[in-house]
Amino acid sequence: MQENHPSAGKAEEIGRDSFLQGAKDCLPTLLGYLSIGFAAGVVGKTSGLGIAEIALMSVMIYAGSAQFIAAGMVAANGSIAVIVFTVFIVNLRHLLLSAALSPYFRHLTPAKNMLIGALLTDETFGVAIQRATDANRIGERWMHGLNLTAYLNWIAATLAGAFLGRWIANPEKFGLDFALSAMFIGLLVLQLTSRRNLAIDLIVAVSAILIVAGASMAFSANVGVIIAALIASTIGMAVEKWK
Amino acid sequence: MEIRWEVFLMIAGASIVTFIPRIVPLVLLSRIRIPDWGMTWLKYVPIAVMAALVGQELFLENGKPALFPPGPELYAALPTIAVALLTRSLLATVVAGMISMMLLRALLG
Numbered sequence: 001m002q003e004n005h006p007s008a009g010k011a012e013e014i015g016r017d018s019f020l021q022g023a024k025d026c027l028p029t030l031l032g033y034l035s036i037g038f039a040a041g042v043v044g045k046t047s048g049l050g051i052a053e054i055a056l057m058s059v060m061i062y063a064g065s066a067q068f069i070a071a072g073m074v075a076a077n078g079s080i081a082v083i084v085f086t087v088f089i090v091n092l093r094h095l096l097l098s099a100a101l102s103p104y105f106r107h108l109t110p111a112k113n114m115l116i117g118a119l120l121t122d123e124t125f126g127v128a129i130q131r132a133t134d135a136n137r138i139g140e141r142w143m144h145g146l147n148l149t150a151y152l153n154w155i156a157a158t159l160a161g162a163f164l165g166r167w168i169a170n171p172e173k174f175g176l177d178f179a180l181s182a183m184f185i186g187l188l189v190l191q192l193t194s195r196r197n198l199a200i201d202l203i204v205a206v207s208a209i210l211i212v213a214g215a216s217m218a219f220s221a222n223v224g225v226i227i228a229a230l231i232a233s234t235i236g237m238a239v240e241k242w243k
Numbered sequence: 244m245e246i247r248w249e250v251f252l253m254i255a256g257a258s259i260v261t262f263i264p265r266i267v268p269l270v271l272l273s274r275i276r277i278p279d280w281g282m283t284w285l286k287y288v289p290i291a292v293m294a295a296l297v298g299q300e301l302f303l304e305n306g307k308p309a310l311f312p313p314g315p316e317l318y319a320a321l322p323t324i325a326v327a328l329l330t331r332s333l334l335a336t337v338v339a340g341m342i343s344m345m346l347l348r349a350l351l352g
Binding site for chain 1: 247269295337
């Protein structure tokens with residue numbers, strides 16, 4: 001019996017876009033998050049922040065590099081205005097991630113887009129844009145599954161770091177400090193190999209690496225990432241247009 | 244378990260300036276039609292951002308280029324890239340990176 005079930009394709013589509021699938025697709029990033037969140041908890045504790053303050057930071061700020069910097073500046077008695085401004089600069093790159101994701105969420109209302117953007121990170125962005133290859137939209141529930149899993153894991157990891165940090169004298173010994181770098185490497189390689197646009201993509205990637213090295217010397221490392229991303233994307237656009 | 248007032252103010256301020264860049268493009272750009280050149284530009288943003296982050300992790304040490312001599316990160320990156328290419332698995336890549344770094348540290352002392 002060869003019957004065509006239009007609903008079968010639909011059911012598959014729903015399974016693919018489900019909250020649970022999003023949570024599952026988040027799993028590979030958990031180790032990277034766990035290690036950096038753990039480290040953020042340890043740094044928070046050694047900066048003199050209390051457990052409740054560290055937890056509040058993870059719940060409200062939810063951004064690794066910003067939390068490291070904020071904890072360091074609290075320890076150095078930095079003023080609130082200077083800390084907030086620094087965090088703003090550090091997290092400006094989210095503008096680019098949010099913009100790059102926006103074409104895939106056109107089917108949602110602005111309020112729903114706000115909920116999706118609120119929990120956007122480098123890692124969830126990497127997973128989401130990977131999924132967007134060969135698609136013109138990303139499912140809302142899938143994205144919430146991805147975002148919430150990453151968010152809860154982050155809060156748990158920073159708390160674990162704050163509680164357990166004093167007993168782990170040397171996390172570098174276990175390669176934990178390289179987990180985040182390895183995750184960025186993995187996300188970049190997966191992007192490069194899945195887009196079938198290797199020539200220009202490689203030009204963009206190499207430009208970004210060279211520019212970030214130069215720009216980070218002239219400015220801060222975080223501003224360097226933004227400058228490198230802006231210029232390298234423009235190079236990609238120009239090469240594609242005039243090749 | 245207490246939260247100091249000035250720490251709360253700092254966290255509240257930091258959370259607002261983090262929230263805004265995260266949501267503004269998604270909320271605005273999903274409403275308006277982006278021109279073709281804009282879409283082409285946005286297409287390269289993911290590669291550019293990820294490559295810049297990788298570059299920062301591998302080639303910079305406290306904001307200074309650290310190529311000569313190369314740090315252990317550069318050596319650990321080679322098997323990590325190989326595993327990423329072979330497995331196409333993010334989890335395997337992260338585990339390979341951590342093991343490479345652990346072995347390097349054990350060997351180099």
